[in-house]
Amino acid sequence: MIQCNGLLIAFLFFFALQLSFQLVLDLLNISYLRRHSHAVPRPFQGVVDGKKFSKIASYTKDSTRFGIVARLFDQAVLLAILLSGLLPWLVDAIKGFGVGFIGGGLIFFALIAIFSQMLDIPFDLYSTFVIEQRHGFNTRTIGLWLSDWAKGMVISAILGGIVLVVLLVLVSYFEATWWILAWVIVSIFELVVLWLYPVLIAPLFNKFEPIADRELAQRIADLMERAGLVVKGVFQMDAGKRSKHTNAYFTGIGRTKRIVLFDTLIASHPEQEILSVLAHEAGHWKRKHVIKQLLLMEAISFAGLFIISVMLDWELLYRTFGFEEQIRYVGLLLAPIVLSPLIYFLRPLGSALSRKYEKEADDVAVSLMGTPEPVRDTLIRLSADNLANLTPHPIYAWFHYSHPPPVERIERLEAMREGDPRNVREQVSGS
């Protein structure tokens, strides 16, 4: 039986707080968009016309509404599962199989994972074939969607399975120190996956070829040399077979470190802009953002595992959700669920740090390109092509945005141009 005690009330309170906060932020963002829909923000005037501006608004509204429905559905299902007594019933049924702690844990988590993957299917289909389709982004066929889905399932079963077996073995054999061992082993495993991802996992989904344009490839090599970066290769990826969105990214560590450009980005940007995108990415490496973010994640997972280890021995946690025994693999599921509303409210810290890194990478991009113009032009084109919301509510952006909002970012680059000593000289001689 579920117990109505202080822990349950506290959990439900924070759960409801998160839910209503998310909803209010989304609605604020939409109403802000509506109030600012009469005028294109200054840096975009001349690039984004009235028609495009209303396309942006309708894409933002559609995605937000869809996000609200998907999230409410997820949260309702989670609450129903937690409060219906389904989980204690499932654990009793698994006990009947006589498979022991590790086998029982594997079956328990596998069933939950399969159930949640199934629930995701209609939302994923709707997002791809209705929303992305309606706004002209989707290029994926249903066949490709199916093969992506199947591959994704197999890969997450293998990777998730390995991590789960490690956790279950450690939890059952090392009463007090399991979490430190788990932290060390899982961290090493994550590094191995990060190292292997570009050469083993990503090629399962996309084709990666050296940049076809030899001149562009040479300019990129020169840029990387100026940045002082040793990169194992610059590749173009056939992203256009899934979507018209444009992007570029750095991936891998050590010997697998590489730059990947979407073919859609190469097709729609002039060379100087492509170089600006890469100069920005190079900025992240030069300023060591990748390694800093990795270390921060490790610190967070260290703290998280410690808190979970304390909660695993907390009898009340099990009793609250209807379990008569303290089966520790159940604790591995309940503890993160109970903590998740609290973790949600820490999000602005991560967003603020990420925005700081983005500004630093922009600064490096400007110094590598020698002038802010191409960096600014790239941002304008990227935002317009991807229908980025040009007028997000400031609180929404503060909470969620990993990048400064486009207008703020562009104005910052323009201020740099004004502060450029060459421009000052021109103004003086012109006056």
Ligand SMILES: [Zn+2]
């Ligand atoms: Zn960036």
